[in-house]
Amino acid sequence: MDDLRVSIVILNWNGWKDTLECLDSLWEINYPNYDIIIVDNDSYDDSVLKIRKYLEMVFKTDNSLKKHFEVKETSQMDLKEEPEESTKNEVTLIKARENLGFSCGNNLGIEYALKFTKPDYLLLLNNDTVVKGDFLNGLLAPAIAYEGVGVVGPKTCYFPEKDYINSAGAQMKWPLGIAQNRGIGELDQGQYDESREVDSVLGACMLIRSHVIEEVGMLDSNFFLMMEETDFCLRVAKAGYKIFYQPSSIVYHKEGFSTRSSQLSLYYSYRNRIIILKKHLSHSKLIIYSNLIFFRALMDAMAFWIRGEWKLSGAVIRGCYAGWKF
Numbered sequence: 001m002d003d004l005r006v007s008i009v010i011l012n013w014n015g016w017k018d019t020l021e022c023l024d025s026l027w028e029i030n031y032p033n034y035d036i037i038i039v040d041n042d043s044y045d046d047s048v049l050k051i052r053k054y055l056e057m058v059f060k061t062d063n064s065l066k067k068h069f070e071v072k073e074t075s076q077m078d079l080k081e082e083p084e085e086s087t088k089n090e091v092t093l094i095k096a097r098e099n100l101g102f103s104c105g106n107n108l109g110i111e112y113a114l115k116f117t118k119p120d121y122l123l124l125l126n127n128d129t130v131v132k133g134d135f136l137n138g139l140l141a142p143a144i145a146y147e148g149v150g151v152v153g154p155k156t157c158y159f160p161e162k163d164y165i166n167s168a169g170a171q172m173k174w175p176l177g178i179a180q181n182r183g184i185g186e187l188d189q190g191q192y193d194e195s196r197e198v199d200s201v202l203g204a205c206m207l208i209r210s211h212v213i214e215e216v217g218m219l220d221s222n223f224f225l226m227m228e229e230t231d232f233c234l235r236v237a238k239a240g241y242k243i244f245y246q247p248s249s250i251v252y253h254k255e256g257f258s259t260r261s262s263q264l265s266l267y268y269s270y271r272n273r274i275i276i277l278k279k280h281l282s283h284s285k286l287i288i289y290s291n292l293i294f295f296r297a298l299m300d301a302m303a304f305w306i307r308g309e310w311k312l313s314g315a316v317i318r319g320c321y322a323g324w325k326f
């Protein structure tokens with residue numbers, strides 16, 4: 001298994017502190033053959049400078065990392081260059097020329113990996129995660145053991161509330177237009193410790209066979225933010241591959257138990273639900289489920305309006321309208 005190369009793509013946008021903590025955990029993993037590709041999504045908080053200085057410090061003081069990795073820095077414009085031969089794994093910092101959103105930001109890292117590091121697997125990892133030392137071994141195990149596995153996701157728990165589950169894979173709830181995380185908010189008592197097929201996995205950590213991406217394409221840039229992993233997993237399943245949940249791999253995610261709604265999240269939540277339905281359902285089912293979503297949107301918009309949160313109410317309606325216009 002150690003001969004399988006994994007390129008880990010981490011997207012950073014004004015979150016260098018989380019990114020550095022994520023990197024600290026990655027240096028401790030016990031799987032040897034991996035690269036790290038950090039894509040900075042045009043941050044304005046000096047993230048590139050902070051990450052660059054951190055890497056300089058780490059590789060100056062840790063000889064084992066220096067022997068194993070080659071540190072590189074490049075920009076979005078330089079990806080057209082021909083790849084150079086390297087005998088080491090890479091830690092690469094890529095600077096995007098603008099905020100590309102979650103989908104295209106990750107796609108930039110994927111594009112770099114497929115061209116330059118040529119991995120067997122790609123791992124999309126949120127910068128606000130902390131990993132356990134054996135997490136990558138756990139993710140690779142079902143991908144190797146079972147035929148036709150295209151995507152694998154771990155058991156994701158909250159951080160610092162590590163005993164509570166964020167996601168144990170996800171199942172589609174078509175009347176809501178979402179993939180609902182199994183076990184979300186539950187105390188982890190081993191109730192989701194069985195490996196199994198699921199409809200989707202949480203985008204905070206997603207292992208993908210490289211040839212699957214080459215076959216079905218990268219993340220859909222139309223989503224920009226939210227639910228792009230759901231769309232991707234549905235496309236992978238349509239291509240005949242399995243989506244697998246692997247509980248022996250554990251990742252901790254800094255997403256809070258209760259996240260206050262914002263105009264941005266509400267807009268893209270309702271917009272992207274409808275886009276999911278339009279992409280993956282027949283016309284008759286689209287009519288039925290989109291009406292249910294529209295009714296839910298009206299209820300949410302009215303609730304926000306009554307509470308005096310008019311901008312949030314407007315974000316819900318604008319999101320639905322944008323989804324229909326897509």
